[in-house]
Amino acid sequence: xxxxxxxxxxxxxxxxxxxxxxxxxxxxxxxxxxxxxxxxxxxxxxxxxxxxxxxxxxxxxxxxxxxxxxxxxxxxxxxxxxxxxxxxxxxxxxxxxxxxxxxxxxxxxxxxxxxxxxxxxxxxxxxxxxxxxxxxxxxxxxxxxxxxxxxxxxxxxxxxxxxxxxxxxxxxxxxxxxxxxxxxxxxxxxxxxxxxxxxxxxxxxxxxxxxxxxxxxxxxx
Numbered sequence: 001x002x003x004x005x006x007x008x009x010x011x012x013x014x015x016x017x018x019x020x021x022x023x024x025x026x027x028x029x030x031x032x033x034x035x036x037x038x039x040x041x042x043x044x045x046x047x048x049x050x051x052x053x054x055x056x057x058x059x060x061x062x063x064x065x066x067x068x069x070x071x072x073x074x075x076x077x078x079x080x081x082x083x084x085x086x087x088x089x090x091x092x093x094x095x096x097x098x099x100x101x102x103x104x105x106x107x108x109x110x111x112x113x114x115x116x117x118x119x120x121x122x123x124x125x126x127x128x129x130x131x132x133x134x135x136x137x138x139x140x141x142x143x144x145x146x147x148x149x150x151x152x153x154x155x156x157x158x159x160x161x162x163x164x165x166x167x168x169x170x171x172x173x174x175x176x177x178x179x180x181x182x183x184x185x186x187x188x189x190x191x192x193x194x195x196x197x198x199x200x201x202x203x204x205x206x207x208x209x210x211x212x213x214x215x216x217x218x219x220x221x
Contacts, residue, residue, distance in 0.1 A: 002119055005029040005072050007052060007106065008079030010038035012178035013125065016189040017076060020197060022046045029072070031063070031079070054079045054102035055094065064109035073119035074200065075110055077103040080125060082180055083142045092142050099146035104153050107168075115164055123200060124154050126170040126211065133220040151211060151221070158209030167203055170211040171196050172219055187214075 004021045008014040009030035018030045022044050031052035032038040042049055050066065053059040079102070083095030103124050114120055129140055130147025151170050158168035173192045175185040195214035202216070211219045 001025040001027075002073030002117060003027040003029065003071060004074040004076065005031075005067075005110070006076045006078055007031045007054065009049075010034075010041050012180065013173055013176060013189055013193060014078040015041055016193045017078065017197075018044055018047055020190075020193050029067075052079075054098050054106075057105070060102065060105050060109065064106075067110070067113060069116070070113060071117040072110060072113040073117040073121065075107065075114055075122045076200075077106060077122075077124040079103075083146065085142075092145075095142055095146050096149065100149045100153060103150055104157065107154075107157055111161065111164075111166070114166060120166050121200065121203065122157075122166060122168045123196075124150055124168075124170055125173060126151050126154075128172045128174075128213065128219055130170075131211075131219055131221060155209045162205075162208055165205065167205050167208045169200075169203055169207065169209070171199065172211070172213045174214045 004026050006014050006017050009018045010032035018028050018041060022028045028047040029050060030041055030047050031050050032041060033053045035049040035051050038049055052063045080099045081095060084091035107122055114122055127147040128134060129144045130151050132148060154168055154170050173196060174187050175181055176187045176189055176192045177183060177185045192214050199212050199216050213219055
């Protein structure tokens with residue numbers, strides 16, 4: 001086991017990740033915008049809860065400084081938002097700031113920490129709706145565009161850092177019963193996270209830059 005860093009861990013999939021990795025003996029670093037209010041996250045054993053607002057560049061810099069040179073075996077960028085339903089320039093830009101720019105900034109800031117570890121893995125929670133090949137409805141244009149963009153950015157990082165030994169991949173958690181997914185979703189957080197953990201465990205360096213469903217199936221671009 002090693003150290004895992006999970007962003008946006010105060011609820012939903014991030015919270016379930018913190019629970020499962022902690023229960024499996026990992027040292028867990030988990031972020032929330034307001035750590036003092038993340039009661040369920042704070043109640044998990046073996047979890048260091050840290051402050052991070054992915055929409056705030058200053059918060060990202062302070063967070064990276066607080067971590068220092070600590071090795072991180074696995075970085076999971078889980079934090080994300082759904083964004084506007086209708087055309088809203090400001091909301092669309094905010095969506096890209098959180099879903100695209102922040103993951104890249106964090107990955108860049110934490111690159112040396114991950115490179116210093118044993119596992120050297122970085123994951124970003126994307127979505128199947130980010131696949132251009134599978135867009136057959138035209139719905140959710142703003143959210144879709146942010147996930148397509150983060151896929152492209154993460155793929156670029158994977159290629160840039162391949163010679164450094166880092167393995168990066170994009171993960172689709174599927175439709176999950178969370179605040180974002182809603183109660184009608186067919187999959188529980190426990191099932192989704194358990195599947196993604198198996199995918200992460202099985203990834204090797206030759207698969208850097210790839211896009212996977214929670215059950216291990218590859219997703220087309």
